[in-house]
Amino acid sequence: MELSRVKLVKGQIRVPSDKSISHRAVILGAIAEGKTYVEDWLVSADTLATLRVIRSLGVKVVRKGTNLVIEGTDYTFREPQDVLNCANSGTTARLMLGVLSTQPFFSVLTGDRSLRNRPMLRVVEPLRQMGASLDGRHHADKLPICVRGGSLKGISFFNKRASAQVKSSLLLAGLRAEGYTEISEPYSSRDHTERMLKAFGVNLYKMEGKDGHIVKMEGFQKLYGTKVVCPADPSSAAFFCALALLVEGSELILKDVLVNPTRDGFYRKVRQMGGHVEYTNLRELGGEPVADVVVRGGNRLKSVEVKPEEVPSLIDELPILAVLMAFAEGTSVVRGAQELRVKESDRIKAIVENLRAMGAKVEELEDGFIIEGSMSLKGATIKTYGDHRIAMAFSVAGLVAQGKTYIDDPNCVKVSYPNFYKDLFSVVQT
Ligand code: S3P
16 A cells, blocks of 8 residues: 545544444343343454354344344353464454353353454453353463353452553453442543443442552343444544644544543543544434534644553554653653553554654654654555554555555455545545
8 A cells, every 4th residue: 555645624524423332332232131232333353253152152133234133142151162362362262261251161262363462361261260261372361262061150450550441351350240340440441341241230339448449340230122323433443533633624524433541541632733633513322422523633732641541441542542642842751651661562662663764853762752853754555454443544654744655454444444545545545
């Protein structure tokens, strides 16, 4: 894919639906009693992996485009006849390890080369404490992992990385555990599982304690099938927002964007940098706050700092935020983002390497990076490492850089946004 500088970004776009919410809608629909209707579901490689895994467990799901009808099983699945492949999706693997830990049968989860290298012990250890039996490569830190579950008991767990995947996995296991499951975290991670569990009729409590944010839930509560409408993904919308900010005279409206405070850190940061980003038509959709985001380009951006406690609310947006930092006036710093090293690629390395290739001055830190902003980048060949968010962030950089940019593997965007390039080219003028 070859990209060059654009003149203007104009129009209105509704990016595809939120990936985190789309995964959860399928999983909760499958463990509920009765039918669940999902509207505006994200059709992408990651969410299709969740759908495939759920179907392999005997769940009937009819999909017509972006609409799903799921026949709930009241948390009674069938033993799968083959290995369950989560492809590139960490959310599928970690959440399903929690789900499978409740089932008294044998199952094996695996994934593609990237996913097989990502750490799983963060969910395996607490699930073992709850009573599930899990084993796999590297002492069960790496997929393939086999699970034999059932007879769980609730635990109190400190989620030190503030990972929503860990929290969600334990809540899904806790739904079939004796007593209470309690998870505390130093900073609030995305709370879609909690919000959606409430919509399915589950009681859970949120508290503040000495260890930070706590969520507590009693086991053996029934979920009742419901309707879930998925809003647009703020992580996908962030690429469009950044592009419009970087091109003078641009105006873009991003429709129906999820603006949950555990997810909209990027938009808050960009405002802090002096970017024009406005939430209009703020409303609620299925228990989640949603807005139309109006972006105007051309404001001079100022450098900014991202602190460890801010990281969970913008973790997936750090690649595109780094691109904005490269265009800001002054030195920007990101700390406490070591989790970036174990995402779909080592994103710290990928950000630093690609920004340097485009001429930026960047210092690599173990847990982040320091970027000396300047007003321009030059075209380069981008190594995506097969990582969708690296591909999309540096495609935006390529549309504002001087000269030509080549993306080595544009196809990897299919993981979260199959029509990314089509949508991107529909709002730019060259
Ligand atoms: C996700 C949680 C985050 C995020 C990932 C999706 C989720 O990961 O980076 O893209 O849907 O729960 P962690 O929970 O590992 O922080």
